[in-house]
Amino acid sequence: MAVETLWSNKLRTGLTMLGVIIGIASVIAITSVGQGVQRGVEQQIQALGTDVIQVLAGTARGGNVRQGLGSSSTLTWEDAKAIATQAPSAEVVSAYLQRNTQVVYGQQNTSTTVFGTDLNYPEARNTFPQQGRFFTQEELDNATQVAIIGPTVERTLFGQNANVIGERIRIQGEPYEVIGVMEAKGSQGPNDRDDQVFIPLTSMSRRIVGNNALTGISVNGILIKSGSPEKLEAAQFQVTNLLRLRHNIYPPQPDDFRLTNQADIVSTFTNIVGLFTVMIVAIAGISLVVGGIGIANIMLVSVVERTREIGIRKAVGATNSAILNQFLAEAIVISTLGGVIGMGSGILIAFGAATVFKFPFVISVLSIIAGFGLSLGVGLLAGVIPARNASKLDPITALRSD
Incomplete structure (x- = not known):
């Protein structure tokens, strides 16, 4: 009877369900x-290694402007060599120097990040050449002008499916x-x-940056x-104490x-990400409250419109509990159907977002159960009064009403 009544008023039923659909879809999609x-970023960071420590140089000041970490010349390549030999927990150590600059090939150019590194960088960052090779110790010692480019730089300068090995690019001339x-x-x-583009640290220091540390090659x-x-x-403890000794830093001096x-x-x-997700889900929950209020309003109006019908039912023997169950069933059917549609819509929205923005598609069973439970709860609460x-x-009195 509840389904027949709702089906006979399709527009009203659809509008009543809209609040629940939006609320449940928002909760599922946002979660x-x-x-x-979160999963995508974790995978990317873990791909770089969860056992990696990064030591950054201090911040430089220009006038009253404080620049970012790594902008001063407080770290040197010699610091890295000392860590490699004197810190037992440091298995792989790699120093790097980076600058944002223009890279040119023929008539094409791109603004990219150029890294001057040593031989240990690929292992330290867990990233290796897919074509060609990395530079050798001899090329590092001689500051040879060789480069390993990233896939984005390759596409920008050379286009798709180009054989770039042996080609010459220009970095800062x-x-x-x-x-x-x-x-x-x-x-x-x-x-x-x-x-990104990778070149020998010695070449980067001599030709692009210039040596700017009294004790050797400065690194970022x-x-x-x-x-x-x-x-x-243990590695953090050893590295911190070693650098403090090398830089003559004693308490209460800052590092x-x-x-x-x-x-x-x-x-x-x-x-x-967890805090933002909770905040947005809480905002989406407001839609559920609005949907519940909408159901309650429509059901109250429905009671007024169907007063004569209720009177006839009672006159032919319907009990109070039968009338209560009928209207309660209508509210629960509306909210449950809206919840199912909302869950389907939320999953589609989440899948579309994951496909477009290229992050893992994750649907939590808990969010599905919670969404279904919320829709049932909204219908129950909105239909009681x-x-x-x-x-x-x-x-x-009901039979006498117009």
């Missing part, structure tokens, strides 16, 4: 997108021979890790691979460097 983005193309790593947040950062996440804490690790980044990002009012109508 899925949040978990998908200097010619470099392309000897390799790095494997694709995708984006990490706003940063495209494929939009040092990557340290401990071999396992369990050794991270002129900063240590971060991938595990901390994963944890921080997970917490941030109208159903109770209908069941308490006096049949004589």
Whole structure:
């Protein structure tokens, strides 16, 4: 009877369900997108290694403007060599120097990040050439002008399916021979890790940056691979104390460097995404409240419109509980059907977002159960008062109404 009544008023039923559909779809879609983005970033960071520590140089000041970490010359290549030999928990150590600059090939040019690195960088960052090779120790010692480019730089300068090995590009006016193309790593947040060029650290220092440290080659950062996440804490302790000794830093002087690790980044990002997801889901929950109020309003109006019908039913023997169950059933059918449509819509929206923005498609069983439970709860709560009012109508008074 409840289904027949709702079917005979399709427009009203559809509009009543709309609030529940929007609310449930929002909860499912937002939860899925949040978990998908979180999973995608975790995978990208873990692909770089969860046992990696990054040491960044301090911040430089120009006038009253404080620049970013790594902008001063407080770290040197010699610091990296000292860590490699004197920190037992540091299994792989790689120093790097980076600059954003123009790279040119023929009539094509692109603004990209150029890294001057040593031989250990591929292992420290878990990224290796997919074509060609990395530079050798001899090329590093001689500051040879060779380059390994990322897939994005390859596409921008050479187009698709081009044989780039042996070609020459110009970095800040200097010619470099392309000897390799790095494997694709995708984006990490706003940063495209494929939009990079790698050259020997010695060549970077001499020809592009210039030596700017009294004790050797200045670097922006040092990557340290401990071999396992369990050794991270010991490696951090050893590296911190070693650098303090080398830089003559004693308490209460502040460090002129900063240590971060991938595990901390994963944890921080997970917490941030989790908070945003909770906040947005809470906002989406307001749609469910609005949907519940809409159901209650429509059911109250329905009681008034169907007063004579209720009177006839009671006159032919319908009990108060039968009337209560009928109107309660209508509210639950509306909310449940709206919840099912909302869940389907939410899953489609989440799948579309994952496909377009290229992050993992994740649907939590808990969110499906919660969405279905919420829709049932909304229908039950929204239908109680109208159903109770209908069941308490006096049949004589009901029959007399227009």
